[in-house]
Each structure stands twice: as C-alpha cells, then as structure tokens.
Amino acid sequence: MSTLSLTVLHTKYNLIETARVPIAIISALAFPTLALLFFVVPQQVVAGNALYATQAVISLAVFAVMSNALFSFGLTISENREKPWDPYLRTLPAPGIARVLAQIFATGTLGLAAIIPVIVVGGLFTAAEASPPRVLAGFIALAVSSLPFMLIGICIGYSMPSKAAIAVVQIVMFGMAFAGGLFLPPMLFADWLNTLSKFMPSRQARELVIWAVQGGQLEWWVWVGILVWTVVGFAGALLLFRRDEGRRYH
Template structure:
C-alpha cells in the first residue's frame, strides 16, 4: 500500500506540474453543464438533478479515458517506464497508484460540475443521496479506467490521442448523457442500453433520485467491464512481451 501511495503521489505531482492538464480535465464537464444543463433545466429540480448526474458520468468518462488512454501511452514512450518495470515490486503498486491518482483527478474534475449545479440550477440532493452518488462515482469509473488502460497499452501516444477522441463523443451521445432520462431520440434509446455510458448514467440517476435502472443496461455494463479488463490485461502482457522478452 505504501508503494501504491508513492506511485499515486508521483502521478499527481507530474500532472500538477502542467496546470493546463488539470484545467482540461475539468473544462469539458463544466462547459457541458453551462451549455447543455443550465439553459434547459429550468426550475424543475428533478430535471436539473438528473442532468447533473449525467454530467458527472460525462466527467468520469472523459477524465479516465483521456488520463489513462493518453497518459499510459505517453509514459510507455519514456525511458522511466522500462526502468520501473525492472524493479522487484512488480506491476501491482504501479497500477494501484495510477488508479488512485485517476480517482483523485476524477473527483477534482467534478468540483466545477457540482458548484455550477448548486449555484446555477435547481438541482438538489439529500445528504445520503450525495454520499451514494460519491460511491457510485467510484463504481462507474471502473469501465472507463479499463478502457483507458486498454487504449494506453495497445497504442502509441499519437494513435491513443486519436482513438480516445473518437470514442469520447459517440459514447456520451449514444449513451444518452446529453438528454433527460427517457427523452433521447428513438435510435439513441435503442442503442443506449448496450453502451457502458448508459449503465453508468442509470446508476447515477438511481443514486440521486427514484430512477428505475434498466436490467439490460446493468448486464451490459458488467459485460463491458469483463471485456475491457480482458483487453487491458492482454494489451499489458503484449506490451511487456514486445519490449522486455
């Protein structure tokens, strides 16, 4: 655990040394709140709360896909990464440290979303619902963390940037994050349950309100987690075999 915390501290220090990286991780969710939620949520607390929950999912997705997808690919290109792999501690502390740093950055990116929701909308949640939403945030980070790791260990940095950008908006739009629950266009409602973003969003909606989760969305979210974990593990082993065998 101590080594994991050391790696997490290293990752965070490296990020904080480039302030624009911190601004970037918080910009897209905050901008989405300002452009898609504040003007259209009106005085309806339920609509505003659900929209905020969707933007929280949006923030979790964007932070983890870009941080892990691009960050891991860039780290692999640096001499420091091969050296770390030669150390006797193994990969577990590095993975744990990276995940802890990612969770910290995720929580940081959520601050503008929560502040905008509290100040500029009618979104309201109780204390227990807020705590439930925090716990749900950690859970829904899992598939997007695995997706980012799969991208980062599979591709060089230039390709990882492109793939992360290509996946980002279709997952958000196709999962219905830009629409109130049940009000997406017909084709979005058809494909949304099969995307990980929809299962994550429905868990968030359920944590802050009375939304009934679609069982298909939860099953598919579990399937995505298993598949992405398998791809990330395969990509890591392939990268290790190519560069260290």
C-alpha cells in the same frame, strides 16, 4: 514489498507529478463546469425543472468522469510507453497490477475532484436538487461506474501509439457520450437507438448515478452491464500490460 504499499507509492508519485504541472489540473477541473454553465444553465426548460436539471448535472458529471478517465489513461499510458522512464519502471520489482491500480486511483482522485465544482454550480444556478446523503451516494456510484472507462482507456493506451490514441479516444468519447444519453436524454431516442444505448457503459453509468441520486427502480442491465465491462476491461488491461514491451519499431 507488498502490492498494496507499492500501489500507494505509485499513486502518490503519479499525483505529485501531475500536481507539479498545475495547468493539467486546472483544465480538468474547469472543463465540466464550463460545459454546465454554457449548455445547461441558459436553457430554462431544463435548468428550471428539478428532475431534468438534476439529470443534466448527473449526465455532465458522468461525461466529465468518462472523458477524464479515457483521456488520462489512453493518452498518458501511450505517451509514457514512448518515453524511456516507463521501460525503466518496468525493471523495478513492482508487479503489473500495482501500477495499473495506481493509475486508477490517481486518475480517479482527479476525476472526482473535477465533479465538485459541477455540483456546486448545478446547485447554485439550476433547479437541480439532492440531499447530502444522496449526493454522497451519487459520488460512490460515479466512482464505481467510472471503472469501465478507465479500463477502456488503459486498453487504448497499451494497444496503440499516442497519435492514434488521441483520435481513438475522441471517437470513443463522443460516440459513448451521444449513444449513452449524456448530451441528449434517452427519452428522445428512437427504439433501436435506445436498445443499443443500453449496451454502452456511458448509459449504464448515467442510469446508475441517477438511481443513486434520485432513487426509483434500478434495471438489471445497468449493474450487469457495468460488471461485464469492468471484468472484460480489467482482463484486457492486464493482458495488454503484460504483453507490452514499450513501443515497437520494425
């Protein structure tokens, strides 16, 4: 069986399993939208300004994609490694890369679906604006920039038990959200924090999507950073997957 057809097969069943527990999908879809309604819409300074409102919507979209990727990869993988179904799947003739790719596609599909209500609410209740081709470009940029988060999630999932993964995912998620300027815009940052921020995949993701939607200059460190995080994350994920033998007891 080809790696491609096995990837499609695993993606399909991954999504079927998730869809059979609808609450998982509903919460993933609702959370970013609620955050937008509570934290951005009531602030007229931001919500009334087209530039700021669009950037706020983009930051929350990046945050949604990031938390979705970190949680669903970090937690799902570490939980699955503790269940006996996962070791069974490893005895099937599917290469590691097919299962890693399937997890990326399945979570990516859900993550992008979670962004749609954010854009609808942002378009209806704030001054955020973008032409349809720009929105499409933004989606593509989101998909590209979410790769490092998924791969970091995979690395967390394969390197620790689920109880540790919950804590680590939360620290990584909030750390990256603050340092990446997703909660507070980087223009408010001190110089040293701004420099640190440029190394964060969250900041790079934010800048890439803003560039795709609003245009302007794309700094070199944005795409180089995303590329480096993706390559390092992919290598780490593949290494940890191959080395993994399920949970170890001593």
